[in-house]
Amino acid sequence: MQFYDPNTLIAEVQELLRSYGLNPQLIDSQLAQTGAGMMLRGLNAFPAIDPVDAYMSTLGKEPWPDADDRRAARIAARSGDTVSEPEGRGAAWTEERGTSDEERRRLKAPRKRAGYTA
Amino acid sequence: MKHLHSGKIRDLYADGEDLILVASDKVSVYDVVLPTLIPGKGKILTQLSLWWFERLADVVPNHVISATDVPPEWASRAIRCRRLDMIPVECIARGYLAGLGLGSYRATGTVSGVPLPEGLAEGSKLPEPIFTPTTKATTGHDEFLSFEDVVSQVGAETAAELRRITLEVYRRGADLAAGRGVIIADTKLEFGHAPDGSIVLADEVLTSDSSRFWAAEDWHPGRPQRYLDKQFVRDWSSTITNWDRTPPGPPIPEHVVNATRARYVEVYERITRATWQEG
Numbered sequence: 001m002q003f004y005d006p007n008t009l010i011a012e013v014q015e016l017l018r019s020y021g022l023n024p025q026l027i028d029s030q031l032a033q034t035g036a037g038m039m040l041r042g043l044n045a046f047p048a049i050d051p052v053d054a055y056m057s058t059l060g061k062e063p064w065p066d067a068d069d070r071r072a073a074r075i076a077a078r079s080g081d082t083v084s085e086p087e088g089r090g091a092a093w094t095e096e097r098g099t100s101d102e103e104r105r106r107l108k109a110p111r112k113r114a115g116y117t118a
Numbered sequence: 119m120k121h122l123h124s125g126k127i128r129d130l131y132a133d134g135e136d137l138i139l140v141a142s143d144k145v146s147v148y149d150v151v152l153p154t155l156i157p158g159k160g161k162i163l164t165q166l167s168l169w170w171f172e173r174l175a176d177v178v179p180n181h182v183i184s185a186t187d188v189p190p191e192w193a194s195r196a197i198r199c200r201r202l203d204m205i206p207v208e209c210i211a212r213g214y215l216a217g218l219g220l221g222s223y224r225a226t227g228t229v230s231g232v233p234l235p236e237g238l239a240e241g242s243k244l245p246e247p248i249f250t251p252t253t254k255a256t257t258g259h260d261e262f263l264s265f266e267d268v269v270s271q272v273g274a275e276t277a278a279e280l281r282r283i284t285l286e287v288y289r290r291g292a293d294l295a296a297g298r299g300v301i302i303a304d305t306k307l308e309f310g311h312a313p314d315g316s317i318v319l320a321d322e323v324l325t326s327d328s329s330r331f332w333a334a335e336d337w338h339p340g341r342p343q344r345y346l347d348k349q350f351v352r353d354w355s356s357t358i359t360n361w362d363r364t365p366p367g368p369p370i371p372e373h374v375v376n377a378t379r380a381r382y383v384e385v386y387e388r389i390t391r392a393t394w395q396e397g
Contacts, residue, residue, distance in 0.1 A: 001315055003203045006271075007255060030261035033206065033253040037271030047206050047271060048311060049254065051137060052122055052130070054204035055321070057254070059125025062149045063327035064306040065345075068217035070149065071259060075221050 003048035006036035119189065126151050127327060128160075133198070136183055139321075140196040145348065145370075145378070147355040148363040154370035156351075158396065160195040162382045167322040168197065169390050170291060177290060178283045180319040181310065202310025202318050206254045207268055209280050211288030213247040214303035215240060216330055216343065222262065231264030239340040241303075241332075247288050249281045254308075279317050280309060291324045298388045300346060301337055303330035331385055347381040350374050 010032050017024040026032060037047040049057075061067055119138070123130040126146055131138040141160035144151050164185075171180045181199040188196040212219045212229065215238050222229045223238060230250035238244070251268050252260035268277040284307055292302045306328050308321040322328050331346040345352065354374045361368050370378075383394045 001203075001311065001313075003311075006206050029255050029259075030253055030263060030267065033255065033261075034263070034267050034271045037206070041273060046203070046311070048203035049206050051201045051204050051310065051320075052132070054254070054308070054310075055130045055137070055139070056123045056125075058308065058321060059123060059128050059130060062126055062146050065217065065304075065326070065328075065330045066146070066149070068219075068304075072218045072221040075218070076224075079225065 002045045004040050004045045005049050005053065006033055006040060006047040007049065007053075009036045009040065135201060137199045137201055138188060138192075138196050139199060140188075140192050142195075145351055147351060147367065150363065150365050150367040152351075152367040152370055154375060156370075156375055156378050156382065158379055158394075159382050162386050162394065163322070163325045163327060164195045164197060166386050166389065167325050170324045171319070173294075174287055174290060174319070174323065177286050178309075178317065178319045179312070180323070181321075199320070200312070200318070202312060202320055204254075204308065204310040204320065205272060205276070205280065205317070207263065207272060207280060207309075208252045208254050208260055209284040209307045209309060210250045210252060210304060211247050211284045211307070212250050212304040213244055213288060213292050214301065214330075214332075214343075215242045215244065216303050218262070219250060219304065230262045231266070241337065241339040241341065241343045243339070247285055247292070249284055251280070251284075276317070283307075283309070283317065283319070287319070287323065291329075295324075295331075295389055296334065298391065299334045300385065300388050301332040301334050303332055303343070305329035326382075326385060347385050348378065350377045350381065 010026070014024045014026070040047045062070075120132045121129070122132055127142055127144050129140045129142065131140065141164045143155035143157055143159045145156050145159065146152065168182065168185050171182050174180070181202055183198040183200055185197055187198050215223055219229045220240055223234055227233060227236070229248060232248045232250065234248075235245065249265065251263045251265070253263060254260060263271070265277065265281060268280065271277075272280070287307060288302070288305055291305065295302045302324065305324055307319065307323065309317050310320045312318050326345070326347045330343075332343045333346045336344055351370060351374060354370065358368060386392075386394050
C-alpha cells in the first residue's frame with residue numbers, strides 16, 4: 001500500500017494555488033479533508049498520516065473531553081445557546097493558535113515524509 | 119532514544135523503528151498546563167489503558183509492543199508502540215449526550231448525521247451508542263464527519279470497519295464500567311494501518327483523557343454531569359478570580375492535588391477491580 005497525508009496534500013494545493021496568484025482559504029476543513037481522501041484513493045494512494053505527525057498533533061491538544069466541552073461551549077455561545085463548560089474561555093484561543101502557528105510552520109517546511117509506501 | 123515531541127500531557131520518543139509514548143503527571147485547565155503535578159496520574163492512566171488494550175485484544179489488535187521494555191525512569195508510565203500509518207479520522211463513540219454531541223443535537227436533532235429522538239437532555243443516555251467521527255486535521259480544529267464522508271475519505275470497507283470496531287470497543291468498555299459504577303459517556307479512538315493493511319488500535323484507550331467518565335451514582339440527566347476524576351481541579355479552577363487563564367497557571371493547592379489523585383486511583387480500582395499498586 002502507498003500512503004499520503006491528506007493534510008499535506010491540502011497544504012500543497014494551497015501553495016500551488018498561491019503560486020498562480022490565487023488566495024486559497026481553508027473555509028471548510030471537512031470538505032477539504034474528504035476531497036483530499038477521495039483524490040488520493042482515486043490515484044491508488046491511501047490517505048494516512050505519518051505516526052509521528054499524528055501523535056504530535058494529538059499530544060499538542062488538551063485531553064479530548066476537555067476540547068470537546070470547550071468547543072461545544074464556544075459554538076453554543078455563538079448561537080446564544082448554553083452548553084455547560086466546566087471551565088475555559090472558549091475554543092477560540094486554542095483554534096486560532098493552532099491554525100496560525102502550525103500552518104505557518106508547515107508551509108515554510110513541508111513534511112519530509114508526506115508520501116511513502118509500506 | 120530520540121525525543122520527538124513534548125505534548126501538553128504526554129511526550130513522544132523514538133527508539134529505532136519503535137515509538138514510545140510517555141504519560142506525565144501534568145493536568146490542564148482552560149487548555150493551560152498547570153505547574154503542579156498530580157502524583158501518579160501518568161502511571162494510573164497508562165496502566166488503565168494497558169488493562170483495556172488487553173481486554174479488547176479480541177475486538178481489535180493494538181499497537182502495544184511492550185509496557186516493560188522502556189527506560190527505567192519511565193517504568194509504568196510509558197508504552198513502546200508500533201509505527202502505524204494513521205487513519206485520518208478521529209473515531210468517536212457516544213453513548214450519552216454531552217459536549218459537541220449535545221450542541222449538535224440541540225441545533226439539528228442529529229449528531230454526525232445520525233438522527234436522534236426528540237426530548238433528550240444534557241447527559242441523557244442515547245437509545246444506542248452512535249459513531250460520530252471527526253476529521254483529524256493537523257491544523258485548525260476537527261469537524262464532524264458523517265459516515266458517508268468517512269466512506270468517501272477512506273473507502274467503504276475501511277469506514278465500515280472503523281464504525282464496527284469503534285462501537286464494539288465502546289460497548290464493551292461501557293458495559294463493563296457500568297457494572298462497576300462508572301459511566302463512560304463517550305470515547306475517542308485512533309486507528310492506524312499495519313503493513314499488511316489491517317486496522318490496529320493506537321494511542322490510548324478508554325482513559326479519562328480520551329473519554330468522559332461520570333460516577334453512576336451522581337448521574338442526573340438534564341444538567342451538567344460531574345467528571346469522576348478531574349472535577350476537583352475543575353471546581354477549584356473555577357473559583358480563581360485573579361488568574362487571566364493564560365500560562366503560567368497557578369499552583370494547585372495540596373488538598374485539591376490529594377483529592378484528585380485519590381479520584382484517579384478510585385477510577386482505576388473501580389474499573390479494574392484491582393488495588394492500585396504504587397511503583
